[in-house]
Amino acid sequence: MNPSSYSFSPQLIQALETARSVVVLTGAGISAESGVPTFRGADGLWNDYRVEEIATPEAFARNSEFVWDWYNYRRKLVWECRPNPAHEVVALLEKRYPGFLLVTQNVDGLHRRAGSRKIIEIHGNLFRLRCTRDPDHRHDHPPENSSTTPTCPTCGAPGRPDIVWFGEALDPEDIDRSMEAVTSSDVTLVIGTSGVVYPVASLPMLARRSGARVVLLNLEPTEHVAVAHDFIQGPAGQTMTALARELGLPE
């Protein structure tokens, strides 16, 4: 389908035209057209690896070199990808609305590379290193640095990826800001997430209960379909381009 084949309800367009406050919540699906693998589904990363072997603090404690190997592989893969039109439209929405927040679960950094600045990377970032001794020591960690035993540049303790693993708490400030933003939003767009990972998966329901219009953009119906006012089915690069045209955003 090309972008002109998607249709949007008049209520959705009106809501977006009159909104002052918009939240965009994204997951791995928004980066799929950039070539970044998603987690679940047919070609998902979790089909090839067992999550408990890699994305947990226990796995890192058991075998940090194995975990770093996997992250270095992904860091290199993602670095070679580029933002796609869906990331670019999200960056344009930030300029259009006085109240705007992007909450992304993605650790790939592609939203920033597309120009988004009002952003919470709620599950972390592949290109940052966190100290295992003092979590306030965080450092840029470019892909050229592919050591399997990197150390904290501040204190020399072992470094770990600055990623929120299963069983780890998300930053409470990030959660609070995200909850406040969806609660006061006029429209919340939920793009390319399966909606199974908590606590982020509860944000669309919170938005709906607080009176926001909730819009789901995904290749397929997800857990959030029951919560959403609108479901726009298709690849995010196309559906977001179509939405941008409908709103008269610059090409």
Ligand code: BJW
């Ligand atoms: C397209 C597309 C295209 C494809 N266009 N669409 C309550 C209930 C049940 C369980 C829990 C609960 N609360 C906590 C839990 C446990 C756990 C959890 O949620 N488990 C569930 C899986 C059952 N949560 C946690 O452990 C969290 N921590 C926590 O709650 O701590 C509590 C605590 C408090 C105090 C002290 C200590 C602890 C942490 C969760 C961290 C998640 N981290 C990960 C992994 C990072 C590893 C890494 O990246 O290396 O983050 S999990 C993984 O899933 C990653 C993602 O951000 C996250 C979400 O995945 P996402 O983005 O939705 O991707 P997919 O692949 O699932 O979906 C892709 C979607 O795109 C699909 O829908 C496609 O259709 C679509 N799509 N192409 C549009 N072109």
